[in-house]
Amino acid sequence: MTATPAHNATTQNAAAQNTTATRERANELLAGIAGSGATLREDQWTAIDALVNHRRRMLVVQRTGWGKSAVYFIAAKLLRDRGAGASLIISPLLALMRNQVAAAQRAGIRAATLNSSNMTEWNDIQEQVVRGEVDVLLVSPERLNNPGFRDEVLPDLARTVGMVVIDEAHCISDWGHDFRPDYRRIRDLLGGLREGVPVLATTATANDRVVADVQSQLGPDTGVLRGGLDRAALHLAVVRLEDTTRRPAWLATHLSELEGSGIIYCLTVSAAEDLAQALDAAGWNVAAYTGRTEAGERERLEQALQNNELKALVATSALGMGFDKPDLGFVVHLGAPSSPVSYYQQVGRAGRGTDRADVILLPGAEDQEIWDYFASVSFPGEDTVRNLLGALDEAEAQSTMKLEAKVDLSRSRLEQVLKVLDVDGAVRRVRGGWLSTGQPWAYDADRYAGLDQARKAEQQAMLEYERTTGCLMLFLRHQLDDSTATEPCGRCSNCTGRNWELQIDPAAEQSVTQRLRAPGVRLAARRQWPTGISIRGKIKGVGAGRALGRLNDVARGPALKTLLEEKSWAPAQEWRQDPWLPRIVAVLADWDWDQRPGSVVALGAGDSATRALVERTAVAIAGVGRMQYAGLLPVRAGEGEVAAQNSAYRVQALLEHWEWSAIAGLRVADGPILLVTDLIDTGWSVTVAGATLAERTGAQVLPFALAGRG
Numbered sequence: 115m116t117a118t119p120a121h122n123a124t125t126q127n128a129a130a131q132n133t134t135a136t137r138e139r140a141n142e143l144l145a146g147i148a149g150s151g152a153t154l155r156e157d158q159w160t161a162i163d164a165l166v167n168h169r170r171r172m173l174v175v176q177r178t179g180w181g182k183s184a185v186y187f188i189a190a191k192l193l194r195d196r197g198a199g200a201s202l203i204i205s206p207l208l209a210l211m212r213n214q215v216a217a218a219q220r221a222g223i224r225a226a227t228l229n230s231s232n233m234t235e236w237n238d239i240q241e242q243v244v245r246g247e248v249d250v251l252l253v254s255p256e257r258l259n260n261p262g263f264r265d266e267v268l269p270d271l272a273r274t275v276g277m278v279v280i281d282e283a284h285c286i287s288d289w290g291h292d293f294r295p296d297y298r299r300i301r302d303l304l305g306g307l308r309e310g311v312p313v314l315a316t317t318a319t320a321n322d323r324v325v326a327d328v329q330s331q332l333g334p335d336t337g338v339l340r341g342g343l344d345r346a347a348l349h350l351a352v353v354r355l356e357d358t359t360r361r362p363a364w365l366a367t368h369l370s371e372l373e374g375s376g377i378i379y380c381l382t383v384s385a386a387e388d389l390a391q392a393l394d395a396a397g398w399n400v401a402a403y404t405g406r407t408e409a410g411e412r413e414r415l416e417q418a419l420q421n422n423e424l425k426a427l428v429a430t431s432a433l434g435m436g437f438d439k440p441d442l443g444f445v446v447h448l449g450a451p452s453s454p455v456s457y458y459q460q461v462g463r464a465g466r467g468t469d470r471a472d473v474i475l476l477p478g479a480e481d482q483e484i485w486d487y488f489a490s491v492s493f494p495g496e497d498t499v500r501n502l503l504g505a506l507d508e509a510e511a512q513s514t515m516k517l518e519a520k521v522d523l524s525r526s527r528l529e530q531v532l533k534v535l536d537v538d539g540a541v542r543r544v545r546g547g548w549l550s551t552g553q554p555w556a557y558d559a560d561r562y563a564g565l566d567q568a569r570k571a572e573q574q575a576m577l578e579y580e581r582t583t584g585c586l587m588l589f590l591r592h593q594l595d596d597s598t599a600t601e602p603c604g605r606c607s608n609c610t611g612r613n614w615e616l617q618i619d620p621a622a623e624q625s626v627t628q629r630l631r632a633p634g635v636r637l638a639a640r641r642q643w644p645t646g647i648s649i650r651g652k653i654k655g656v657g658a659g660r661a662l663g664r665l666n667d668v669a670r671g672p673a674l675k676t677l678l679e680e681k682s683w684a685p686a687q688e689w690r691q692d693p694w695l696p697r698i699v700a701v702l703a704d705w706d707w708d709q710r711p712g713s714v715v716a717l718g719a720g721d722s723a724t725r726a727l728v729e730r731t732a733v734a735i736a737g738v739g740r741m742q743y744a745g746l747l748p749v750r751a752g753e754g755e756v757a758a759q760n761s762a763y764r765v766q767a768l769l770e771h772w773e774w775s776a777i778a779g780l781r782v783a784d785g786p787i788l789l790v791t792d793l794i795d796t797g798w799s800v801t802v803a804g805a806t807l808a809e810r811t812g813a814q815v816l817p818f819a820l821a822g823r824g
Contacts, residue, residue: 133196134167135167139195140159147187147221148181162185162189165312166193169312171313171333171336172315173283174339175316175341178462179462182318185316186316190277194249198277201275202253202278203250204253204300205252205254215227224250227251228252243267255285255300259533261545280316284317284319287324299537315336318343319459320594325595344587344603345462345587347471348473349605350461350475351586353475358478358479362392365446366625366626367619369398372444372446375422375424375439375443376446376464377442378447378448379451380430381451384635386403387638392629393426399424402429404430405432406797407432410641410645414641426444431460440466442463442464445460445463446473447475449477449478449481450481454579454590474614475579477580492569499557502520511549539553586603586607633704634661634663635660635661637661637819640653644761644765647762648766653801655807656800657707657816657817659794659819660705660818662820662821664823665823674821675821689738698731698735709786711785711786712741712813713782713783713785714744715732715745717790718748719749727792729746731790748772765801771799771802777806777807788818792819793822794822797817804817
């Protein structure tokens with residue numbers, strides 16, 4: 115009988131139980147990761163020794179830059195040398211995975227990853243794991259509940275795995291600042307491991323409560339290795355402007371005083387996109403990086419920042435974990451996160467390989483309102499959850515799209531609730547959507563009330579950080595229950611008395627203000643097709659778009675939402691008396707296109723009422739703008755709404771969504787084409803339709819929407 119790789123690994127592992135991994139060999143591997151001459155510190159070797167030689171479960175809480183990834187890569191390789199199977203690393207972000215794979219390869223460790231950006235390679239990678247050709251496999255926590263991975267790959271992997279690593283382990287905890295429901299599924303994975311498989315959980319941001327929570331989920335015998343959280347390179351400061359609307363202009367003025375390149379964090383996607391455009395108008399080479407940024411574009415932007423081709427990425431918390439640039443020179447926050455723990459985690463991106471990095475917090479008058487909004491869309495009340503459970507069936511799967519029409523929850527919130535219910539055993543994700551399990555489920559009101567109280571306490575602590583006259587670093591370390599935090603840092607603005615000047619350059623303020631107060635909103639163009647689909651590379655022919663406003667705008671959002679829901683707008687004969695056309699004209703007049711559009715095309719989408727709304731809008735724009743109305747690009751007969759949210763799946767479906775033969779019948783005039791739709795959400799609908807229009811007509815396509823989301 116021919117032995118399988120899994121059988122061989124088990125046999126070799128048993129034979130290697132009496133061999134001991136040495137510190138000398140560990141240092142050889144470290145040199146491959148960190149360079150010649152690098153040696154492990156005592157605490158790093160303590161963790162490796164516990165994992166490899168004693169097969170323990172360990173929770174390591176150490177500051178950013180301590181070297182947690184080096185510990186688990188070295189431990190994984192030492193275990194492989196002793197015949198163990200591949201190690202499974204559960205990692206939260208693509209940026210982190212990419213950095214880790216590159217670091218592993220430098221040390222001769224064969225690493226692979228399964229994520230949304232390499233879908234076409236999944237089968238090959240999974241076969242490599244089975245054949246024993248992979249030392250380390252990195253997956254996202256969400257992958258653990260992907261039906262194919264969960265049912266077909268994970269069982270075999272759990273039987274042969276050499277070690278399980280849970281990176282950013284604070285996400286396991288309900289009390290963690292960045293809790294993700296899929297992390298709670300790790301408990302089931304650990305419960306299915308054979309005896310003696312080491313487990314490592316790592317984080318830089320866990321207070322006593324989170325440590326206890328994570329430790330309880332890993333098991334009572336879990337060892338804890340905890341160190342001091344001071345960051346000697348960080349110089350913290352709080353800059354309070356009396357008029358917080360002037361913060362973008364202050365940034366445009368003082369960005370030149372910040373060394374190197376860095377990250378500017380914003381609290382919302384729309385704020386990040388608006389600030390990036392404003393700083394660009396003031397002459398700064400920056401780019402927005404948010405949850406709406408496609409995976410391929412994220413990778414391009416990360417590399418541009420690594421190469422110092424950008425002054426800064428203007429980011430949301432999508433860049434909060436995992437991005438590793440040792441010489442990152444600064445981190446600025448335009449608006450305060452709702453938790454000091456979250457703030458510490460984000461500023462930890464800076465100064466990992468430099469003597470100095472500036473960290474500046476610019477609080478905003480709107481911060482509390484944003485915190486309250488995110489708190490209001492946390493886990494919903496019991497009646498809403500019961501309605502959701504009642505909408506599910508035990509036999510027929512329901513897609514998130516269908517459920518959205520039955521339950522009063524937004525798409526993102528609905529998906530979050532379903533994940534929690536899935537972990538609790540009340541629902542199950544399958545191909546095609548969600549099923550009810552029929553199992554009884556109890557609404558844990560005390561738990562959710564406790565979480566709400568914890569969030570309020572964190573918000574209050576963040577306000578105290580903004581106002582404190584004491585050491586800023588010491589304040590953050592105390593929030594993380596760092597028992598070694600006893601002395602002021604001597605570096606922050608409160609310790610040194612050196613505060614940032616508040617003056618603002620008038621020319622910079624004029625450029626920034628002009629861009630921020632422009633009519634409508636700018637919608638960035640997609641640059642790269644998602645990987646794993648039939649078309650690849652750069653997207654051609656589709657320019658940046660415009661919309662009247664965003665649905666979550668405080669001022670414009672409610673009216674736009676009513677317009678899209680009622681679909682009853684009929685343009686007035688005299689456009690100046692119309693409630694919407696003057697706003698559309700203002701947006702078009704402000705559009706800095708290279709060449710004026712010659713044609714307007716309506717993009718078919720949604721139901722008949724939505725299609726009629728889009729057609730009326732396109733005809734009105736053509737009339738008032740003296741452009742050619744070219745007609746409607748219709749949806750293919752029998753095609754329903756594209757429900758996929760994953761970019762690759764969504765684009766693949768959209769490629770078959772419209773009746774492309776209708777393009778030949780469009781009455782297109784010379785010049786660019788204005789492509790009109792009702793709502794731009796992910797941006798893929800106008801991108802797929804626009805790129806095809808551009809390819810077949812030779813004209814540039816410029817998307818225009820009544821509203822944007824985000």
